[in-house]
Amino acid sequence: MKSIFLLLTTLSIAHAGMIAEWNPTREGMNGQSLIPSGEAAETPQFDTDGHLIFAAAQHLTLPDTTAKELPFSSFAVEARVRIDQAQKWGSLISYSQDNGSHERGWILGYNGSNFAFRLSTGGPLLEVAASAPFEPGHWTHLFATYDGKKMSLYVNGVLAASRENLGPIALPEIPTPFVIGAYKDKDEFYPITGRIDFVKIHDSQPTKEELAAIAKKSAGVSFSVRPAVRFLAPGKALLFWEASHPGKAIIAYGPSRKLGTIVESTAKKLRHEILLENLQPHTRYSYRISSETEDGPKFSPIYEFDTGMNYMPQSLATQVHPLAENYLKDLPTQPGFAVVVGLTDGSLLPALASQSQLNVTAFDDDLARINSLRKKLTAKGLHGSRITLIHLPDLKKIPLTSYVGNLVCTERKELPCPSSELVRLTRPQGRTALPDGTFTTRDPIPGSGEWTHQYGPPSNTAYSGERLGGSQATGELELQWIGRPGANFGIDRQPRMSAPLATNGRLFHQGLNRLMALDAYNGQILWGMEIPDLRRVNIPHDCANWCADDDHLYVAIKDLLWVLDAATGKRVTTLKLTAAHRDSHEWGYIAHEGNTVIGSSVRHGAEFKKFFGDAWYDKVGRDSDTANVLSDNISGYSKSTWKGKWSYGRGLIINPTISLSDGKLCFLECRNPDLIKDTSGREATRKLWKDIHAVCLDATTGKIIWEKPFPKTLLRTDEKGFIQVSYGAMTSEGFLTTLSEGDTNEQGKPTGKGIFSYHYFDLADGKLRFQSQTAWRTNHHGSHISHPVVYEDKVYTDPTGISLPEGKPLDHKFGPREGCSAVVGTSYGLLLRGIDRCLTFWSHDQKTPTHWPRLRPSCWLSFLPAQGLFLVPEGGGGCSCGGWMETSLAFIPRNNSGITGSEEPKK
């Protein structure tokens, strides 16, 4: 114990049991040497706070004698760290070998974005890991303890995870580096990116009082409503939040983590709004909120927003024109397109642009006039951005795809083309303004559907009634628009995130802690918001975090439901969970129908947020990544008052089974009392499938219409097999549950075989109409978690399905389905990721597929047949595995596009 003793004599002692301490800071180092012993791998560089910068290959090697002389049977490791980048095999301090089946030593670090503590007592390294991901860039206090019987991990003084592990630590038998700031063993080296304030080793466990003190000290700013940034104009954004307590609030922000600019909020109450101006374009900004409290200043994590996502139009000084005010009167103020066919002097164009947020595109047949106007506008920096002029020798037929203009008009007294041509160019709900002063509003595209929830309607059928003009093959659809958002918007391949939504002419899309609204018909970005707490992934085992109606977008953020104005993104109100759950739960399920909004409560930390590393949520068998998220209650709220109307809570509601249709709310519920008491809110154990009930509530009152014990599962038993995923969906007649049941061998390992089992309950009385099954096609890439496409007369799951209402297996297959995305339906076919793992259209009539080469969707659902279009917002551009297009786009049925004749080059 000589070296340990030496340490004790040279280090300040903060805790009676502390036996070693290292401070990788300017003060804690002497040149490249760490005090009292240790060596940096590279020339140290320190940040402005004096912390050693861990980046590239930087790490600190400690004398391994120290590691060997630590107490093996009971010890604790304490650290204060800031991780800037999640990664696999992140290690803050380690003395370990992990070579195939030979695992020894211990590691305090992180795996992906979750802090973890691993330790071997002779067998494999056993791990305890925090279920909630850490906030990159935020300082966190960690305490990892082992007492010879149990290993535990405390994050900011709060127990995050613990498990049994018996006996003294088994140290590596071969030479092993003892390292701070990297995982390093015989053949592996993974340095971290971030900062470490200190690492301490104790030979005793922390007391409850010490942990409570750490928790109090670590607590950050307390929010009533979490912060977000909404873009207003080029270079301008609004940062807003609500504090939980009154007091001075300050933000610091800048184009790097050094922040820089400091602004004090002028708000006297809880609601803060700070206008950020003169922001640089295409820049990732960091910001931090601080507030004064009785315990001193508290700080939020460092959050980010990216001005590269700011596509708001440039504002212009108002210009007037006799026609402009009239044309724009009562037209929604939002970005989009104004199409002007035929000019006189062009003065209408700047008037339209300045009095609206529309991009004004004018077609005219006089080249001299066009060029004269172009030059004037270019000199003002307006041509090509807010106003574009296009020369067209013949104005009778405009070569523009149909349904584009929010406003379509002319500057002339006489129409230069048939009025039907102006109507053709007008988007649904857009305005055609004729020279005689009459306005018409364009009707929806016939046969249009709305995709308001994760799987279309809240009944989860993955079919919205969209006819797509009768199209059945890719060649029958033409490009409607192409462009932003691009690959920089999302989380690489959108790891089973919430699906986009499309309703009332708008398309909503989620990316990396951000969301955006677009005009579904012309791709114009309507508004964008950066919300650090937005993220939810692994939707097949949970439910989406949003839904939309004609006027509002409903988004679950932590414990609140944000109700946003669909046209502008402004927050209208927030809905709270039931009082009993406000401190302990987060908002889970979200849906609406008629005047009712439905929400549910899930236990804190139950939602999936992890996406870095092997977070694909595709594993077969019972696994923590394929557990179901469960709700403790479900409630109804009024859209008229935004107040709660009813609440139901009896058992654990399995989120992906919750379905809503025609005033009825159906789900599967576990009433196993042991599980209700013990669950973390995310469950993969067999206990979940004991005492399951199918329940149907009246969605307007919350009263039970019927409840039925769920029959025995078809493949899984109490002894073997597993439920991979469970879905609910509703037709006009019944509540359909689709369980993916996997088989296991005698050792409990998945055999790779499984079935989709279907149970169809009569909506009127809950009577079971049938049980049925089809076999898995395979057990990977989402095939075994295939979400059903439900028509009134049949159900499709990979690779076939069943008939309704009989439940008989279909006599045909669909596909091929390749890659990991979900399948959705139109009236005439299925859309899926298929041939060459590209988007594919499978025809109901022909039973054959056609595909769009190199068009890659997300890993779950990023394509929607809705609004008369096939909408494909970007979902796979961050997948580094292929030549994908990295773009958003929309298709329109060729017969609705305005294309006549063939398209062949003029030779």
Add this chain to the structure above:
Amino acid sequence: MIRSTLALLVLCSVTTAKAVSWPTYRHDNRRNGVSSEPLKLPLAQAWTHDGGAPQQAWTGPAKWDAFSANEGLQSMRNFDPCHFTTAAHDLIYYGSSADNAVHCLDAKTGNEKWLHFTNSSVRFPPTIVGEKAWFGSDDGFVYCADALSGKALWKKRAAPSDRLVPSNGKLISPWPVRTGVTVENGRAWFAASLLPWKISYLWCIDATTAEQIYLTEHNGVTLQGAMLAGGDRLYIPQGRAAPVVLKQDDGKATGTISQAGGVFCLLTEDNQLIAGPPNQRERNEQLRIADTTSGKRIATFNNTNRVVIAKGKAYLHSIDKLQCLDLTRKGKLEAALAIRQAELKKLDPKVETNLPKIEEIKKAISSSQADLKKCLLWQIPHPAPFELVIAGDQLIVGLDNQVSILNTATGKTLWQEKVTGKAYGLTPAEGRLIVSTDLGHIHTFTAKP
């Protein structure tokens, strides 16, 4: 092996009595970025021009591929980050993705000489051949204008229809012309392309009469980025897929260069294609050298995304250092080394009579490997550049808010000046240095009187 590209430069440049022009994107059809004429130093800023912020065709890449734990993905379609310029006749030209026009500026004053509008974004500068300016547009047309007056000579629809669709607030053709126009040996080539599920079109027309020579159709491709011409082939980048190779004489595709990718491409005199990034899977930025005949990879430059080659020497940046490599010597040594390693492989060390020969070859290999290290002629600590070009014995480096000129022989900085924005475009021509930045600024520097 890579040899000097000097001969090409003389062929492609429009040489006036005073100075050498820069007639097309990156100077010549091999996109070498090398001018034979050095700039007279020191330079002083003559004027700046604000062309408006470029409106790029594509956004940047995803922040990471988190599933693969692959960070720092490289943009593979960043072909229009600034208003690149060409220069001839004491005029400076650029195509604008912002205002849809080709601009011609008086090189001495920066005053606008003429503007020629198209119906959508122009993403590459016009190619100047004699007194003609050639350019393509996102509207699906190719234009030819008088280079001195801007007067329209003709325009030709490259797309199969006039149809327009919205894209990022503008209207574009589903077949935009995003390859620029390549003019060589009396012929002009350009492609109309975007959607891999639609047919793409490669046009070849007579550069004098504008008559069609041929039109070929190509399936499953997206032809975007400056086209290259060399030998009897054309090379067209595709961004996230490998560049397509086509025969100049009939426009038929012969395949792709699977080792290449991205839109930074240059073709050496030996018809070796240097391109990158090859894909987004690599952990660092890469440029690869591929043999265009076999398609095989010859070498890899790691941790870099720009290189310029002149007189057998390569100038590139890698991990905080700018360096100069003797490529000619390196190529010879590597070829010899490969032969010796192959010889060594054939010799069975268990056969005693082989041992002297094995020893001899090992010594030669060791000697070659030592010599290889000497191919690094110089390296200096230096931030990563956005662009590298050469003017005579000067290496011109585009940086963040700065442009520098270094001596090619020593790496010593000869001159540097501030600019506004990231300097992606560098045009040393006719005694001037024209710098284009991502903010849309065009700075022009001339020799101090």
